[in-house]
Amino acid sequence: MAAEQINEQKYHEVWTTPVIRLGISTMLLACVLSFIPLIYLYMVHGILPPFSAALTAWGLVASVFGAFYIVEPISYYPILGLAGTYISFLSGNISNLRLPCSAMAQEVVGVEEGTKQAEIIGTMGIIGSVVVNLAGVTLAAFVGAWIIGLFPAFVADAFRKFTAPAIFGAVFGQFAMRQPKLAPFALAIPLTLLHFKAPIWLVILASVFGTIAISRIFYKAKLIH
Structure with a gap:
């Protein structure tokens, strides 16, 4: 057996199989625990x-966020x-956090x-973000509102309105620098x-899959790599 095949088999045994087993178990457990308030x-x-x-409530949620069921796992x-x-x-x-950290x-x-x-490296970055995020959220729960209250009203209002867009803009800029030829299309479509x-x-669907399609065309034309 070639060295590459051995490494592939070892990676599957040590990483892929345990990850799938633990991942499915924790996701199913989270689904069950979500029903505790109802119970x-x-x-x-x-x-x-x-x-x-x-069922009506789920339908209302799905009508707004249903596209994410398809888009997010793939993209x-x-x-x-x-x-x-x-x-x-x-x-x-x-x-706004896991993806940029990875x-x-x-x-x-x-x-x-x-x-x-x-x-593996991306997973380490995500784990670090979870730990830091947990500590930060816990701290913010106790002192966040108090700190925001110390700022002038226009500053506090800016934090509430523009923090998320600023994060998304930074993420877009980060990936746009990697493939600048695709950035105009990623903006033009939406x-x-x-x-x-x-x-x-x-x-949402057109932006994600449209950009993927254009990326594929550019890749075939050897305009990007």
Whole structure:
């Protein structure tokens, strides 16, 4: 057996298989635990919403966020990797925290995107972000509101309104620097659709898969690598 085949088998045994097993277990556990408040209301207070109301509520949520069910796992996976995908979807804050941390870790170490080394390094970056984020959120829960209250009203208002756009802009800039030829298309697609008042779910799908399609065309034409 060639050395590459041995390494591939070892990687599958040591990394891929345990990650899938642990990832599926933790995700299923999180799904079960999500029903604890509902179980508590039923067991203690005898309150149980009718199935039709629950289905309607899910439909309202799916109509707004349904596109993300498809877009996020596909578009994030190349950067997050297998383990990073499980961790990120369990901990949340993917686009504004987990994804940038994974990408930055890979860039700092200098590994090639999409490789096994990149997946392991990216996962380490995501784990670090979870630990730091947990400490930061805990601290913010106690002193965050108090600190914001010390700022002038216009500064506090700016924090609330522009923090998320600033993060998303920084993430876009980070990836645009890697493939500057694709950046104009990544911006033009959503801006064009928004100009014509297309539904948000269509904007999201078209932006992600449209950019992927253009990337594929450029790659075949050897305009990017």
